[in-house]
Amino acid sequence: MAAYIARRLLQAVLILIGVSFVTFVLLYLVPADPARQIAGRSATAETVANIRAQLGLDQPFYVQYGRYFMNMIQGDLGRSYLQKTEVAALIAARLPATLQLMAGALFFELLLGLTTGILAALKRGTAIDNALMVGSFIGVSAPQFVVGILLLYVFAVQLGWFPIGGYGTLAHLVLPAITLGILGAGWYSRMMRSSMLDVLRQDYIRTARAKGLDRARVVVRHALPNAILPVIAMIGIDIGLFMSGIVVVESVFGWPGIGQLAWQAIQRVDIPIIMGVTLVSAVAIVLGNLLADLIAPFIDPRIKLR
């Protein structure tokens, strides 16, 4: 087990180096010149050249990446070109908000996804099942910015139940968490349904029912614990999905997390921030997957970590 984790962590480090390299190459190829962006247009050619030299942008690619890499492994993500603040500090200041949003979304998607999935499985083939599965399909396919704006308009603007965007209280969290979680809820619902159907077909369930146990008890005590485990293993992978969703959701709701930071940085070609947020997201995805793999053998002892 320890050897497995060590090997996986080593792999993770290699993946992160790869991600940092690819991102750096892509940003290097962007035709915008950060030095001109910083200098603004009243700046003289000398000022621009001077800024370029100070940022090391006049160096060849391998020197630029080499410098970035050496700083990165020491935990220094550089300074934002435009905000002039350390990228690590900017990310650290915003990370709690993102984690909060992700926790809220996870709670919502599990709550909604699992209940509807179980219900659909138990009512298999009925109108309820069909309605729930159509609903989950919509949840999976609806673009987040549409869902977000719709929720904002109906529940915040029209009904006034929730604040119109912003951050601070639990009430602020509800709509963005639902928006971020609705995609996952759809997936969980479908997975939970099929997993539940699998389990309900098992012999031991039939035995339990044959012994005369009542249906509710069989579902809750015997079927559910087994059916839910493979679904739980998905949570790790979910974190990766969240990472792609936060950019949109945080921007729509004005949620001060790293997704919003990334969005602003992309618009302003603030390369150190884009690099930093990409790396943090990659770390989250890699760790999420590792977590999913580590949970798997506990759920199904037939899976061995090697």
Add this chain to the structure above:
Amino acid sequence: MTFGWTHLMGATALVAAGLTGVGAGTLSLTPTAALAEEIKQGGTMTVTYKDDVSTLDPAIGYDWQNWSMIKSLFDGLMDYDPGTTDLTTDLAESYTVSEDGRTYTFKLREGVMFHNGREMTAADVKYSLDRVVNPETQSPGAGFYDSIEGFAAASAGEADGLSGVEVVDDYTVRFTLSRPDAPFLHKLALNFAHVVPKEAVEEWGADFGKHPVGTGAFKLAEWTLGQRVVFERNPDYYHEGIPRLDRIVFEVGQEPIVATLRLQRGEVDIAGDGIPPAKFLEVTQDPQYADFIVKGNQLHTGYVTMNTRMEPFDDPAVRKAVNMAINKDRIVRIINGRATPANQPLPPLMPGYAEDYEGYPYDPEAARALLAEAGLADGFPTELFVANTDPQPRIAQAIQQDLAEIGIRASIKSLAQSNVIAAGGEEDQAPMIWSGGMAWIADYPDPSNFYGPILGCGGAVPGGWNWAWYCNADLDAKAAEADAMADPAQADARIQMWRDIYLSVMEDAPWVPVFNEQRYTLRSPVLGGDDALFVDPVHVPVHYDYVYRTDVQ
């Protein structure tokens, strides 16, 4: 001024009409008009922005969001009367200019305190300017001060500061210029020349922009990254009764559309990013918003550049034909009338604007004839570059249709702004660019500021902003001559000279001036103050120091 070219279309502006002459002799002014009324101080104002505040360091901040915030935290020797572009003294009590226009001597106000409790002196003025031109500072504004003696050495990092800025005594500072520079006092009113205390800059180093210490009406009370910035009244501010508010809360990360809704609910007082283009009609025509909107002019021109070094735009006849082909009234309608059609580079409120100039008429037939004369009776294919944010691509489509009328087949290249800017800075990349979202807005209200970088030979270099690659050596010489006329007696002659320069530019037609944008500020009715303060030409979106809350009166 860059004023945030990532989100320029909208609430931006600098300058209206103004003082362009500079005074020999002594001049002493205070912003009296705004002080005349008895207004009680107090209350909080909430301002929202979509983007984070980047930096509050006056040497570095150069987007339209932090520009006026910095003005409330710091002061310079010169300023403008609130709501106008009339130059006044600020940290300077008075000044004199020598006969030859090369020596400026400023007498400083005594007893002005920095937020850290230390008195501001002439040494601080010198330190601040030395810092701006020091290459280590990476100030985007360093180039404004190239007329000060010793600039070359200081900006190359070879000298310790500017030899042309001398501390005469604690309250006197003298500038020596290497050449007369007519707009010099305007340049001293820019944020880049605002005064900072050395000890605070050294204490915070690169983080000074997050821990600003100035002499301004407000001081920084709180900065929660990604969430809010709070300003608090500076009780020791030297303008009595100013600022009118106790606190300003800047909430960031708020989409303009959300800000509009919250403003209507009374949760927000100023929507800093203005009215989103998609909501413009709804908001301006909705009687519910009638009390919320203040409308003003701004010194902005939107234009199409034609690359004079690329065929067939190297032929002035072709450029004139394009000037006659574009239906500007229709374009103004496309943006719901939030602009007026333009016929010359300068906006109407800029000194030097030629009122009686009629420009090229909209006349597709004459345009076609001109093209035929140039041997292009069948038209030609070309490319029109445009920034990809609404409403710019829609405007580009209108231009495309107009060009098609005279046989020019333009394909639209809709790209991220930074890519359009990059293409414009290359000699052979972009035959035509619609400037929307990236258009020039003056740094100070003087006609010279509309020329050099965007129409002069100096801007027609790789990475420059002269996207037409227009270079007329005669006009460059005239421009230099005009800017050497620092004697106030020549002020009118100088403006006349600039007027002629821009009309000569139109003869060569490197641009199609399309429209001058108007400015709309969305504010809560609870805020009081002259309307001019809400469309202040220098302070965008509003003059933070002078607006007040009516509910504390």
